[in-house]
Amino acid sequence: MPVLKQHWLESSMCKVAELSLDEGWADRVNHDALTENYLHHIDLVAQAGYRNLIQFSGNRRDMNPAEGMQNYETGLRRILDAAEERGVVLHMELLNSRVNHPDYLFDATILGVDLCRGIRSCNFKLLYDIYHIPFHDCLGHDHTAGNPMRCAPRFLVVTPDAHKILSGGEPHGRQHALRRDRRRIGDQRRISRKGADREGAEGAAS
Incomplete structure (x- = not known):
């Protein structure tokens, strides 16, 4: 981030707090590591004067979407207060599971919208990629x-x-x-x- 600032560049979406595309908030096993990473990077993003930080659901691993959504919300609430206090918006990216990311859990708009409705915070939004979404949406x-x-x-x-x-x-x-x-x-x-x-x-x- 300091390197970007030196060259008068802005970051529209910050990353590196995530573990991987496969290991995300939908699996409770990842919550402790993700919480530590995101609390640290929320501070870094805010200190640098940026606003957006990316997240991923991770893979399904035989869980149903309702379970994954509940796990995601439970984990996210561990860092949401910090994001709201620092003015950082967390963005969960929807990825296609048909071609590029087999088994990715949140692969359709309706799943992401339902998650947003459950969390009900202006500091949690979706990253909507027009490449990924049409693979699953009509x-x-x-x-x-x-x-x-x-x-x-x-x-x-x-x-x-x-x-x-x-x-x-x-x-x-x-x-x-x-x-x-x-x-x-x-x-x-x-x-x-x-x-x-x-x-x-x-x-x-x-």
Whole structure:
């Protein structure tokens, strides 16, 4: 983390507190080691001025999802107060178990959402990877939009290969919400012109 700061870099998602992708919070055997690791790294993340720290459920190992979810919640509550006090958000990543991570427990959106509902904390969220999720969820169409202004003129580039990954080889649609709003588009053009003028001035000065 100090190396990133030296070079004016930000970390959007911090890691290394986890044991492995296979050994996570869904197995009580891992709770003591994970608790020690995460309490330490929550402090490191907060001290560095970052906000997000990744987690993994680990493998199923013949347990049913309800048992794994209860185990996860029990373990997480050992570190949740510390995360809330330090302003660190814990993100559990959903991974596909069909191709890349056989036996991974939390492999579908509904499982992660149910876990969030049980924990009920703004400091626990899901890391939603658009590569992993469509392997298990019934996605037929991706609808994207700007945020916080839904129809902000932004662009999303998706290659044919990405379409194939997202759809699992099935026909798949993608739509980006964009409303013709002369005022917003005009504001965006002015911002773009200002940026170009500033870069030009800096280039001339150098």
